[in-house]
Amino acid sequence: MIVEGPSVLMTLPPELAAVEGEVIEQSDEPLSSDDIDQHHAVEIRYNRRYPNRLSDGIDSIVVAEWDDDQYLINYVGYDRGRLIATDDGIARLGSELLGDRDQVPKWVIERRGIGGKLPWWVPDGYEDGREVACQTCDELTPVGELLTPSAIGEQPICEDCWENSRYTR
Numbered sequence: 001m002i003v004e005g006p007s008v009l010m011t012l013p014p015e016l017a018a019v020e021g022e023v024i025e026q027s028d029e030p031l032s033s034d035d036i037d038q039h040h041a042v043e044i045r046y047n048r049r050y051p052n053r054l055s056d057g058i059d060s061i062v063v064a065e066w067d068d069d070q071y072l073i074n075y076v077g078y079d080r081g082r083l084i085a086t087d088d089g090i091a092r093l094g095s096e097l098l099g100d101r102d103q104v105p106k107w108v109i110e111r112r113g114i115g116g117k118l119p120w121w122v123p124d125g126y127e128d129g130r131e132v133a134c135q136t137c138d139e140l141t142p143v144g145e146l147l148t149p150s151a152i153g154e155q156p157i158c159e160d161c162w163e164n165s166r167y168t169r
């Protein structure tokens, strides 16, 4: 189902609430990657920090240029679909998802367009490729590969140390 125009009725997933009021078109069917201009597409991935918690939201969002001042937001996961939003909407989404200053952030840029540059809507404070030390082995690890299990007080731990600690417990 595609819903168009100013009276878009479908509820937005909570992760995309920042684009409210800036949606031009909405559908509950995501596009396949063949239908997306990959040249300028950027993928943002939910950083699953809690190993024992099931994901009930969006796992991955691809943002791509669509038309003049319009952007495609294509999302998959438990919630899936696509939006066409204004550039204001995409700026708000970027700052909502990537302006997160937690030591291990909730969202990370997984993949950039072919040009490799970060797009204008990524907030200035976003630290690309940031690494944080694992609390067990002390190894500097990309924030996208760290877990913060509540069992250890949400301290960052690398996936290897977490696996080892589970098997020796």
Ligand SMILES: [Zn+2]
Residues within 6 Å of the ligand: 134, 135, 136, 137, 138, 139, 157, 158, 159, 160, 161, 162
């Ligand atoms: Zn470790």
